[in-house]
Amino acid sequence: MVLNPVLGKLVSKRVVLASASPRRQEILTNVGLRFEVVPSWFKETLEKSSFAAPYEYAVETAKQKALEVANRMHVKHLRTPDVVIGADTIVTVDEQILEKPVDKQDAYRMLSRLNGKEHSVFTGVAIIHCSSKDNQLETEVTDFYEETKVKFSDLSEELLWEYIHSGEPMDKAGGYGIQALGGMLVEYVHGDFLNVVGFPLNHFCKKLAELYYPPPKHNVQHKKYDSIPSVDTFENLSDGESESSDFTEHKGASKLDSSGMCSSGAICNSENNSSIKTGFTVPLENQNGVSESAAKLPSKILELMDGFRASKAMFVASKLKMFDHLKDKGPLKAVDIANEVGTSVCGTERLLDACAALGLLEKTPQGYSNTDSANTYLTSDGECSLHGYIIHSNDHIWPLFTNLESAVKEGSRQNHRAFGKKAEDLFKDYYHSQEVKQRFMAAMHSIAQLTARDVATAFDLSRFKSACDLGGCTGALAHELGQIYPNLKVTVFDLPEVIANTSYFQPPGQNTAPVTFISGDFFKDDLPEADLYILSRILHDWPDEKIHVLLSKISAVCKPGCEILLAEMVLDDEKKNRSTALLQSLNMLVQTEGKERSGSEYRALLEQHGFANVKIRLTGNLLDVILCVKA
């Protein structure tokens, strides 16, 4: 979920972070932004003395980093990105700019200068909106900077050297990382902490708000964007261009009535009209007009308590094809939809109202209609339809998850409890009936379509001549690879039951590069020859023993120089940050013998089978990408 509506404005855009900094990737991933990472090749060698102020240097460097990536991506015909974000962090002390140290002596020189003093950390950020006209790249640049003051304690020589020997200073401006060991050197921080770590998130959101919600012309004296607009409906997360341009008055914004109750029924903070969607009781206001209990409400927990209800409401509306009917015929009244789909009027009205309150639908006196997000993602023929995955979630994952407690107690899958049938082979279970098989394939197809571009472009794969997507199902990723790399011959290798059913999922039109489908079982049969083997959402289905069988088979056919590309949700090494991936790991517990794994775990598995140079790229999408080469 994205808490901040302005980040929702980027949901349907191809956003690229032009930075190799893992910190920047983490900061933006943590707030739910989806982006690709394309590190900039711009050399940070601008003449510092030509800038009147240090921050101008950081801003210009950030801009050049982002422009280099925008140009490179445009030229390489990897579809021009919509937005490229670049950043540059510098430390300044005594009017000197400190960047990353080149060696330990340099780190010592920098840290000695900072010792016992206050210094400034500036991050310059450039947001580049790109478009392509007559095949020429057009760019609109927005830039800004943020300053944070940091003071170091008086530190001994011994401590400085111990810190330097830890290796931490080397890839960080000023030679320290406040977020890790370097935090011990710091006496105080004035300003945005994340700015020091490499990305001023708060200022970034304000800038986006300025760009995407420009102040209304009739109200120019309105306060500038010194606060980030709060989210109050899912609607705000849609990319609809038709939304109100004034975030202070945007649709669905709640007003307080005299009791402190929002007109929408949500609980409000009267100061900024932000609302917490809980559906819970009305708090009283204190003298400042701020509700005391609202401030204390455990909003996260309340949201989680409600989460399953919201999911189920969306699933049921999808399953009953309400979004499809509204797309074709909306706006419709509840009674009309009830008649169309054969449901009760009272039940339908409540379901539609709930969906409207969740921001999936719009409710007007004319009736209900789809939001842009619903049209795009929830209709069965939507541009990026997730309908297949939603139906799979409702019919398959939901019953399994209701047995999560047993899965946790027993440490094993729950098919017998959910479906009254002992789990045999994972895929035999899916493919025992035509209906379940097609549902499963449609689900895999939705996720593959949503992630294919990010998976295909996480690394430059243009050097490969042939690729084999093992377990490639409907071929959605294979087709995307063919589009992006026209010289790549892609084969999908999957079970005969799958290959027999792929025709329904093929993209329309003649322009798509041909994909070859070969049937077989990758655990038992010979694998087709290829320079690149792809395993997308395959390894997470299996326990380590089975993975060893599969990787040793691939290793046996891989010539030196051949590579493997894995697409999986990669957990952080400490397994504590990436909730979507951690919940997916629970999902694997209830239905498979597999699990989600961390980057280190994947690396160890691959290295055991002679694969080296394991590179991991977090895409910001649902799947991350790992590439490694047969040594």
Ligand SMILES: Cc1cn([C@H]2C[C@H](O)[C@@H](COP(=O)(O)OP(=O)(O)OP(=O)(O)O)O2)c(=O)[nH]c1=O
């Ligand atoms: C001061 C400080 C900097 N840093 C990091 C943030 C930046 O990643 C780095 C400064 O170098 P930058 O050149 O800004 O960024 P980068 O080289 O890491 O990535 P790219 O050029 O590809 O965008 O220092 C910390 O992580 N912690 C800190 O406390």
